[in-house]
Amino acid sequence: MSNTRYKYIHDKIQNGHAVYMPYVLIGYPDLDASIAAAKTLIDNGADGLEIGIPFRDPVADGPVIEAAANHALDNGFKVDQIITFIREIRSYAPTTPLTLMSYYNIILAKKPDIFLTALANVGLDGILIPDLPPEHAEDIYPLTQKAGLEMVFIVAPTSDASRFAKITPYAGGFIYVVTKMGITGMQDQYDQNLAALFKTIKAHFALPAIAGFGISTAQNAQDMVKNGADGVIIGSKIIKLCEDSYKEGKLSPALLSAHTQEIINAL
């Protein structure tokens, strides 16, 4: 943690602030527009970015992200474009922590050693693989360490102390806390025991606990922080805003700017 870009969010949290790490899907609505969206989020104060790669079978994601992913793929998205994306964002925002969320099959298909090194070389900080539980983390953990990438893990309302213990040896960056049992999406229904969940997570891990899944409004974000979250991730809502902001091949920043400021003010 000490010498990674995640230190920035860690320090901010230590100083009593909550962080906002919105999710952008590379290639949606198109590559340039997704780069423009990422820059807009950063310009307006996003503390970090969660970056998704379009995948045809995103079992941990909801209908909004799945439809956007299929749209990007139908428009010819190729995984290699991720290198362009991260290089561009990294040079624009040298200190912002960038976390890639990728299904495991993409990494496998791209040859883990080559792919992870290439990602680290253009400035990626961490990787979250939703279908790689800690039981199988050893499959690529040594490669992430060699490349200099943190592995970010998900904790769910069903994860108990025995799950925490399995995750601990590999976990870096932050803990992604799934706040409801289900998939990504905008329905704002959380697990009732959220406060208890955050409490046990924070007692166990020395990493920030960031809430994701089912968060879309400033009110949701505030609720999360009240329940003990160190910050929030918003995904499907960003996709919707990108869709609404995209006209004639261009992304206009107004909606995304307003959204980011609203969330940050609420935190």
Next chain:
Amino acid sequence: MASHEQINDDRGFFGRYGGQYSPEALIPILEELRQAFRKYEHDDTFNKEFQYIMHHWGGRPTPLYYAENLSAQYGAHIYLKREDLMHGGAHKTNNALGQALLAKKMGKTRIIAETGAGQHGVATAMACAKMNLPCTVYMGAVDVARQAPNVERMKILGAEVIAVESGSATLKDAINEALRDWIASCETTHYLLGTAAGPHPFPTLVRYFHKPIGIEARAQCLDMMSKLPDMAIACVGGGSNAIGLFQSFIDDKDVQLIGAEPGGEGLESNKHGAVLVKGTHAVLHGMSSLALQDEDGQIFETHSISAGLDYPLVGPEHAYLRDIGRAQYYAITDAEAVEAFYDLSAAEGILPALESAHALAQAKKSAAEHKGSHILVNLSGRGDKDLQHIMAYKKEHSE
């Protein structure tokens, strides 16, 4: 081959295939299922109850039939394991009832399932009606349109059928959707997966409930042939009927195990589903296995005349049996399957499912290479459900 079993060390690995590549939210429920399965698999009461229902309700044991006319035509001794005579018309009933029973013991109050052709959906709906469990079946919207009679069957049996519109709106999308439901509902709900694939313990558990196929067939072979067959052949979609048969012959080194995959319009056409012939290493649907995919790891849509074989992945144990050379897998084209469908109908008065017709077509080829050999074929299902597809195929290919 004891080592085969040992490799499945209860992390669900068959060599490098298998495992539990699932989202964190599912891991505890998979563990609950694994423990329940390991408990009940050795529980006499449970097994007796399963066997009782499979006998009186399901119609087991199914016969082994010496297909004399077809044997004369193919030039080898063809024995058919008559899973088509099971209640429901296919082997799928074994697994559906077994898992419904297990779910009941686990205190689950709701069942969800995926289905492609609708066979597993129908089997699940039947099992749930019998076990008094409410049931929701996810089915790709394309398949709902293609398989209207099975949709009606499921509804009559009391199941709710949800048409999945996302992605290619076929089987893999139905699985994705069922997994999503399960992530949200796993405390009360059991996901009754339809084939020997998915995250551990599913491949092992589904194999277990299909064990009667192989056990019966092996004893029936010894009884009728006074020896073991030279070959045991089954079609492979996800791999459940094939592993049901193969598992009893794995240690019998002289019995060649052969899987028939959907070759669709031919391997060069890219319109096929021959995963074990053409697939590459992949992780999806909770398992490490083989898949038909592009260089970015995006999974292809498959093609086959038989919807039940239309799956771009395959159960991990088959990938392993292929790698170690214990089983061989070949592609059978739509045309070859249709030909075998007609062969059996005319020669024996038995309409095979188009899936099973792939195994028959493979038997025809193997018979031509090994005249006079003894070939055991798993006739996994009956063909009434396929008449519409056969008619459409004939129409298209006569023009």
